[in-house]
Amino acid sequence: MGNREALLAKIAGLDAEHAKALAGGGPKYVERHHKRGKLLARERVELLIDEDSPFLELSPLAAWGTDFPVGASVVTGIGRIEGVECVIVANDPTVRGGSSNPYTLRKSLRANDIALQNRLPLVSLVESGGADLPTQSEIFIPGGRAFRDLTRLSAAGIPTITAVFGNATAGGAYVPGMSDYVIMIKDRSKVFLGGPPLVKMATGEDSDDESLGGATMHGVTSGLADFVAEDETDAIRLARRVVARLNWRKLGPEPAPVEEPLFDAESILDIVSEDQRVPFDPRDVIARLVDGSHFDEFKPLYGNSLVTGWARIHGYPVGILANARGVLFSEESQKATQFIQLANSSDTPLVFLQNTTGYMVGAQYEQGGIVKHGSMMINAVSNSRVPHLTITMGASYGAGNYGMCGRAYDPRFLFTWPNAKSAVMGPAQLAGVLSIVGRQAAAAKGQEYNEEHDAAMRKMVEAQIEEQSLAPFLSGKLYDDGVIDPRDTRTVLALCLSAVHSGPIKGADGFGVFRM
Numbered sequence: 253m254g255n256r257e258a259l260l261a262k263i264a265g266l267d268a269e270h271a272k273a274l275a276g277g278g279p280k281y282v283e284r285h286h287k288r289g290k291l292l293a294r295e296r297v298e299l300l301i302d303e304d305s306p307f308l309e310l311s312p313l314a315a316w317g318t319d320f321p322v323g324a325s326v327v328t329g330i331g332r333i334e335g336v337e338c339v340i341v342a343n344d345p346t347v348r349g350g351s352s353n354p355y356t357l358r359k360s361l362r363a364n365d366i367a368l369q370n371r372l373p374l375v376s377l378v379e380s381g382g383a384d385l386p387t388q389s390e391i392f393i394p395g396g397r398a399f400r401d402l403t404r405l406s407a408a409g410i411p412t413i414t415a416v417f418g419n420a421t422a423g424g425a426y427v428p429g430m431s432d433y434v435i436m437i438k439d440r441s442k443v444f445l446g447g448p449p450l451v452k453m454a455t456g457e458d459s460d461d462e463s464l465g466g467a468t469m470h471g472v473t474s475g476l477a478d479f480v481a482e483d484e485t486d487a488i489r490l491a492r493r494v495v496a497r498l499n500w501r502k503l504g505p506e507p508a509p510v511e512e513p514l515f516d517a518e519s520i521l522d523i524v525s526e527d528q529r530v531p532f533d534p535r536d537v538i539a540r541l542v543d544g545s546h547f548d549e550f551k552p553l554y555g556n557s558l559v560t561g562w563a564r565i566h567g568y569p570v571g572i573l574a575n576a577r578g579v580l581f582s583e584e585s586q587k588a589t590q591f592i593q594l595a596n597s598s599d600t601p602l603v604f605l606q607n608t609t610g611y612m613v614g615a616q617y618e619q620g621g622i623v624k625h626g627s628m629m630i631n632a633v634s635n636s637r638v639p640h641l642t643i644t645m646g647a648s649y650g651a652g653n654y655g656m657c658g659r660a661y662d663p664r665f666l667f668t669w670p671n672a673k674s675a676v677m678g679p680a681q682l683a684g685v686l687s688i689v690g691r692q693a694a695a696a697k698g699q700e701y702n703e704e705h706d707a708a709m710r711k712m713v714e715a716q717i718e719e720q721s722l723a724p725f726l727s728g729k730l731y732d733d734g735v736i737d738p739r740d741t742r743t744v745l746a747l748c749l750s751a752v753h754s755g756p757i758k759g760a761d762g763f764g765v766f767r768m
């Protein structure tokens with residue numbers, strides 16, 4: 253199979269997984285929801301954002317490979333409302349009543365982080381059965397952060413707007429409770445700490461949904477609702493009016509006019525090697541991502557298994573670091589460190605294009621200071637303050653994942669291509685290391701090593717590590733913000749750059765101590 257065919261097959265596989273998220277709770281629950289005269293989560297989002305504007309959906313594969321439905325019963329993403337980019341979080345009530353399982357929580361908290369880090373208003377479209385009761389032990393205590401985040405956003409001057417489409421009870425009541433603006437819907441919204449049965453148990457009082465937590469009660473009597481909408485579309489209209497009146501201004505610099513690349517994005521599919529061991533030149537990818545395909549390479553003659561340079565994407569200036577031949581040596585680490593410092597001194601966001609098998613091992617390289625130099629690069633990535641965007645284009649192994657701004661290094665956004673793989677090391681290497689360690693342990697005890705067991709162990713470990721290295725598995729665990737078609741990379745990066753420019757763009761004033 254050629255590169256193109258191999259990648260197209262992976263993209264088709266990805267589409268099939270995305271379809272699972274789009275299906276929500278499946279036909280039975282979707283039909284029931286529509287019959288009740290209600291809109292689906294994605295329909296609500298579509299009406300909320302500006303007509304024909306893009307919605308950058310985040311983590312659609314959350315919970316992939318777990319017992320929970322793909323998508324984790326919530327839709328999150330960035331969309332434009334009255335010209336303002338906002339983070340939108342919409343419960344999917346067709347999936348187990350929209351209740352929150354551990355992956356729902358991770359996905360929602362990630363959305364809150366994105367709102368805070370990038371200074372984006374947060375709009376919540378709430379309809380949820382609260383905690384997924386069978387897994388409450390994993391979400392009840394950490395889940396408190398969801399409410400804390402709302403008020404911290406507000407304290408940071410980032411508006412929070414909640415529209416309640418149905419149930420928001422118990423802990424869920426604190427979503428409207430902690431939001432700046434609250435919209436409820438007549439005869440639909442239910443917001444109370446305890447429903448009628450719980451109240452009866454607790455105090456013996458007889459009550460009903462409306463008097464405990466209906467929209468009219470909250471609009472007229474308790475004052476928790478700022479607006480009472482006639483129906484769902486009216487609630488969405490009101491949410492749009494609230495955003496329109498925020499007088500929101502972005503704080504980042506304006507982009508320059510956009511220039512299309514000279515090369516078609518389609519041809520990215522021919523460039524990316526089917527076999528991860530065959531390197532490809534990231535300059536060929538960069539030429540398809542950046543404005544006018546103009547790339548001013550920095551230090552092109554030095555440390556050439558890492559490409560660094562300046563460009564623009566949809567008018568936004570960026571510095572790009574891209575792995576060329578997989579392995580990072582001391583020279584590449586020093587070059588990256590200098591480049592990251594330069595980007596910070598010119599307040600330029602950084603894009604990391606990962607395709608690395610990690611830092612070079614071996615006596616020659618250890619003696620040359622690979623630990624020091626790799627640490628330098630990781631220090632620079634850790635303490636850099638300009639926004640980072642990461643794309644995993646292929647391999648992301650070992651500490652290369654850290655140095656090239658993997659998830660733990662807080663890139664503002666991280667997207668993965670469907671061919672990408674990430675693990676502490678490759679499956680064959682990992683199984684081989686276990687085999688050597690086992691062999692040495694047996695020798696130390698004077699025992700004979702069982703070759704048959706060894707072969708079976710290697711096979712099993714290799715298969716397990718391979719499966720856990722794949723893009724959907726990693727995305728399911730929320731180790732990225734989504735798996736994307738490589739041909740969409742320029743558009744996705746542009747949407748992210750526009751979002752990060754909602755906040756100020758400012759480099760670091762200092763770094764930790766660099767070991768020289």
Ligand code: COA
Nearest residue numbers: 347348349350351380381382383384385386419421422423
């Ligand atoms: N945890 C786990 N599963 C839940 C759930 C929860 N909190 N809430 C609903 N579900 C499940 C239901 O068991 C049902 O599963 P099934 O179809 O396999 O039987 C499915 O989700 C749909 O629920 P259903 O009650 O049919 O949907 P609905 O739209 O008529 O009502 C709610 C939705 C949320 C109003 C209702 O399910 C409810 O009151 N749930 C419990 C709410 C609660 O007390 N949560 C605890 C708060 S901390």
